[in-house]
Amino acid sequence: MIDPYVLRTDPDRIRRSQLARGESDAIVDQLLAADGERRASIQAFETMRAEQKDLGKQVARATGDEKSALLSRTRQLSADVKTAQTASDEAKVRFDDLMKQVGNLVIDGVPAGGEDDFTVVETHGTPRDFAAEGFVPLDHLEIGEALGAIDMERGTKISGSRFYVLTGAGAQLELALLNLAMAKATEWGFTPMIPPALVKPSAMEGTGYLGQAADDVYFLPKDDLYLVGTSEVALAAYHSDEILDAGRLPLRYTAFSPCFRREAGSYGKDTKGIFRVHWFDKVEMFVYCDPADAQAWHDRLLGYEKAFIEALELPFQVLDVASGDLGLSAARKYDCYAWLPTQNRYREITSTSNCTEFQARRLNIRGRFDDGVRPLATLNGTLCAMTRMIIMLLENHQQADRSVRVPAALRPYLGGQEFLRPLS
DSSP, X not given: OOOHHHHHHOHHHHHHHHHHTTOOSHHHHHXXXXXXXXXXXXXXXXXXXXXXXXXXXXXXXXXXXXXXHHHHHHHHHHHHHHHHHHHHHHHHHHHHHHHXXXXXXXXXXXXXXXXXXXXXXXXXXXXXOHHHHTSOOOOHHHHHHHHTOEEHHHHHHHHOTTOOEEOTHHHHHXXXXXXXXXXXXXHTTOEEEOOOSEEOHHHHHHTTTTSTTGGGOEEETTTTEXXXXXXXXXXXXXXXXXXXXXXXXXXXXXXXXXXXXXXXXXXXXXXXXXXXXXXXXXXXXXXXXXXXXXXXXXXXXXXXXXXXXXXXXXXXXXXXXXXXXXXXXXXXXXXXXXXXXXXTEEEEEEEEEEOTXXXXXXXXXXXEETTEEEEOEEEEEEEEEHHHHHHXXXXXXXXXXXXXXXXXXXXXXXXXXXXXXXXX
């Protein structure tokens, strides 16, 4: 949720941000009207409450006809106070509902445009020239099946399309990635977490996932719970309705969790293999900090992601995501895209978002600072989305004999194996 102070003092800033996101700025005028109505109704209620208290004192001192008149006024005022309180409550609900529709304020310098208007800010590594090595690369599913690592047929039999089973070397590879990611995150000062994958509506709404992303979320109506699409949701809600001592900041958590996504709107896209699936496991980083430090922490999270990808010896690019592709909560987002040889292009494997105070305001997370109590900033970053990282490892490190070279950083977590070899 944006700061109401900005609405009152600089509404044009919100208009610019809405337009940058590709949204209508008409909601700003609606918000200004709702805010005026809300404040006026609060003032009316408080004025009547003050008069009610004063009348109570007068009644105690009055006698005779004067007391009867005051009691009559008290009864009428009591009814008026109830009406004013109802009006105030309704005005607040209207205002809050509108506020929840407004995305975070886009940070200056974010590229303008939609999904395809990102800016490539860095390129790391060089894609292999498989032709020079004398063979045509196989896609990750062909390699995975040869290794006995991926079973799409039985995954579909068990759960339907876009499900899979990691078997043998595939399961070992995921566990190796998990252990490497957790070891690196712990080394960087993050506290390991394993949070619930089912959350209350307040957690999902507080992080902004019941807005633009609502169609992509799995909901269990009988239990009034949501399956998370990222552990960011649980980590953000972890400190909801709390006031944290500023001396404890920054708080850094890293979580392993399953993630569930409907992949709404992706019909016909990436239907082969495990690139776009309904369930995958992920290691996520999350930071609570002073808003003044948010930009610096965003750079650090990106640095950690880059270091992890480099440790896996993958060519990749860093993208500054365009304003129309940010999602409701992010004020700025960087994506890392790794090279996918069989598609001859870079594809997304990680992202990191600076959500400034947006989620903290919605979840009522504040810090106690020297200058008072105020909202914190929250940031998130993917360290390892397992299925996509497995894809990149299989395709980029495949050999002519269909084996896959294991990057040195992963070998300690795979019993020292230097190669994953086909079953036959």
